[in-house]
Amino acid sequence: MKEIENEIQNESHFFRTLFFLLLLAIILIFIYGKFLGNSGVISKEYSIQSDQFPESFNTLKIAHFSDILYKNEEDLEKFDLLIEKINDKKPDIIIFTGNLTKEKYNFEEEETNKIKEKLSKLTCTYGKYYVSGKNDKSNPSYDSIMQSSGFISLNDNKDIIYSKLKEKILLVGLDNNSSIGFISDILKDNTFKYKMVMFSESDEIDDIKDYNFDIAFSSNSLNGQVNLPIIKRFFARDGSTKYIDPYYKVDNTDLYISSGIGTDKYDYRLFNKPSFNFYKIKK
Numbered sequence: 001m002k003e004i005e006n007e008i009q010n011e012s013h014f015f016r017t018l019f020f021l022l023l024l025a026i027i028l029i030f031i032y033g034k035f036l037g038n039s040g041v042i043s044k045e046y047s048i049q050s051d052q053f054p055e056s057f058n059t060l061k062i063a064h065f066s067d068i069l070y071k072n073e074e075d076l077e078k079f080d081l082l083i084e085k086i087n088d089k090k091p092d093i094i095i096f097t098g099n100l101t102k103e104k105y106n107f108e109e110e111e112t113n114k115i116k117e118k119l120s121k122l123t124c125t126y127g128k129y130y131v132s133g134k135n136d137k138s139n140p141s142y143d144s145i146m147q148s149s150g151f152i153s154l155n156d157n158k159d160i161i162y163s164k165l166k167e168k169i170l171l172v173g174l175d176n177n178s179s180i181g182f183i184s185d186i187l188k189d190n191t192f193k194y195k196m197v198m199f200s201e202s203d204e205i206d207d208i209k210d211y212n213f214d215i216a217f218s219s220n221s222l223n224g225q226v227n228l229p230i231i232k233r234f235f236a237r238d239g240s241t242k243y244i245d246p247y248y249k250v251d252n253t254d255l256y257i258s259s260g261i262g263t264d265k266y267d268y269r270l271f272n273k274p275s276f277n278f279y280k281i282k283k
Contacts, residue, residue, distance in 0.1 A: 038269045041081045041261065043089065044246065045278045048254070052214055053283045054167035054193045063091035063124070065276035066200070066219030067133070067260025070101040073111065078261055079118045082276060089278050092125040093161070096151065097219040097258060098133025098176065098200035100142055107141050119149035126161050129154045131173040133200035133220060134239065154198065158186050168192050174199035174208070183211055194281075201239030202257050209251045215281070216255045218243070223259035227272035237264055246277075 053060075063086045068075065086094065100115075101107070107115070122128060130151045136142040143153065152159065154173020161169045170192040172183060178199070187195075195213045202218040221240035224232025236244060240257075248255045261274040 038263065038267065038274070040273060041078060041085055042273045042275045043085055043278050044259070044275050046247075046256065046280070048215070048279055048281045050194065050214060050281065050283065052194050053281055054163055054165075054169065055283045056163040056165040056167045057169065057281075059280050059282040060093070060169070061089065061091045062093045062095065062217075062279040062281065063089055063276060064095050064097065064198075064217050064256070064258050064279065065261065066097040066258040067099045067222060067262055068101070069099055069135070069260065069262025069264065070107075070115075071105065071262070073114075075262065076114060076118070078274065079115065082261060083118055083121050086276060086278075087121070087123055090124075091278070093171075094122055094124045094128040095198050095217055096128075096130040096146070097198055097217055098131055099135045099220065099260070099262075100133075100145070101135055101139055102262075103135045104138055105135075106139065107145075112141055112145060116145055116148045119145070119151070122150075127152055127159065129159065129171065129173060129198065131155050131198055131200060132176045134176050137176055156182055160192075170195045172197045172213070174204060176200055178204070180207055183208065187211060202243035202255070203239055203241060205243060205248075205250050205253065205255050209253055212252045214253065216250075216253050217258070217277075218255060219258040219260055221245075221257055221259075222264065223257060223272055225263060225266065225268060225272060226270045228270065235264070235266075 128151045130146045131154050155175035156178050158172045168191060172186060196215050197213045198217040201220045205216055220237055221244040223246055224244050225235045226232055232244060246257055256277060258277050259272055259275050263269060
């Protein structure tokens with residue numbers, strides 16, 4: 001009888017220990033995701049080779065950031081770190097693919113001036129470009145902030161980038177929920193050796209894949225705030241439920257998705273540090 005009681009006590013002790021260990025693990029994971037996983041800014045670097053790429057550009061360096069999802073002045077520190085890291089890379093082109101703030105967030109005038117000042121410090125060889133994400137459409141100061149900071153709007157627009165030998169690269173931008181019909185007119189010019197497109201919501205790639213862009217830059221998915229198989233799908237954001245991960249080959253187009261800097265509904269990142277993408281493209 002005593003042996004049975006001892007076995008019961010041992011089993012009870014085992015399950016209590018297991019419970020507390022699991023509880024401790026959950027607490028530690030929460031602390032990591034809340035404070036460590038959500039801090040700092042890293043660079044994700046990609047080396048890209050293409051037979052179509054104009055050799056006269058040598059190696060084109062592009063810095064791509066997105067989804068600041070600004071919520072209060074504490075986020076200004078991340079701006080400083082992000083800008084420093086991007087400028088250290090000495091990019092040729094800088095692109096921002098939307099969602100400067102949390103949804104329906106409106107800047108105070110002092111915040112607006114501070115962010116203009118910070119974004120103005122970003123420097124590059126050819127140009128700085130932006131498109132709008134869903135959150136930006138409800139922000140009356142978004143376009144003013146970006147353009148005052150030296151960014152060019154590519155919302156349903158294009159720019160042509162010339163090398164010293166006058167070879168051309170096309171960069172097209174899509175506004176949030178773009179009608180995309182304007183792309184056909186742009187592509188009537190078939191002299192572009194390399195075609196790039198930028199837009200916010202990653203699932204839009206399915207709407208434009210038949211245009212055969214060489215490379216697409218997108219965002220919005222945050223690559224899943226909790227970067228664990230299956231679980232990341234529960235954190236999927238509208239407009240990015242199909243294409244979440246950092247890279248996809250969609251027909252003939254290489255799609256790269258930025259994980260962004262901020263967070264969506266929950267101020268939490270797990271195995272997915274705030275980051276920007278840095279591409280080196282060459283023939």
